[in-house]
Amino acid sequence: MSGDRRPRRTDPQRRERILDAAITVMAARGVVGATHRVIAEAADVPLGSLTYYFSSLDDLRTHAFIRLSERLGQAYRARFDAVTDVPGLIEAVTGLIHDAAGASTDEWAVSYELYGAALRDPALREVTENWMRASRSVLERFVEPDTARALDALIEGLVIHSILSTAPPSREQIREAVRRLVS
Secondary structure (H helix, E strand, O other), X not given: OHHHOOOOOOOOOHHHHHHXXXXXXXXXXOOOOOOHHHHHHHHOOOHHHHHHHOOOHHHHHHHHHHHHHHHHHHHHHHOOOOOOOHHHHXXXXXXXXXXXXXXXXXXXXXXXXXXXXXXHXXXXXXXXXXXXXXXXXXXXXXXXXXXXXXXXXXXXXXXXXXXXXXXOOOHHHHHHHHHHHHO
16 A cells, blocks of 8 residues: 555755745746746746645745845845944945845845835835844944934935946945945
C-alpha cells in the first residue's frame, strides 16, 4: 500500500518563493496584473499553493509588500551603521539618495505600487506606516523626531526625482539639500 503513494515533495522555501515571485510580477505588471495564476506560474508552483499559504490575493500582496519593505529596511539601516555624527549623517543620506537607496528599479516600482495600493487599502497603510516609522527611527539616532520626519520625506522625494528625472540632482545638490535640513 505504501508503495502506491507518490513521494511527498519537500519544498521548505515555497512560501518565500511565492512572495518573491509576487514582488517580481508586481514590478512587471503592477498590483492589478498580479493575479494568482501569474504569480503561481512565476513561482513555478501549483496554483493551490497560493491559497494554502495565503488566505486571499490581498493577503499574498500584503505579505509580499512586507517582505520587500523588510528587505529594503535592512539595507537602509545598514547604510547608517558606521554613522556617529551629523556630518556622517549628511554623507550617509547623500549616498543613500544618490544611489537610489541601493534598490533596483524593480524594487522601486513595487514600492511605488505599494504606495498607490495603500491609498485605496487601509490595511496596506499599516505596512507603509511601519516602513516610514522604521526609517525615521534610524534617523532619530542623529536628529530630533520632527527633523527625522522631514529628512525621511526629503529622502523619498529626492529618490523619486532621481529615478524618474532625465536630469537627476547631482551628488552635491543632494548633499546641500540634506545639509540645509539637518544643520
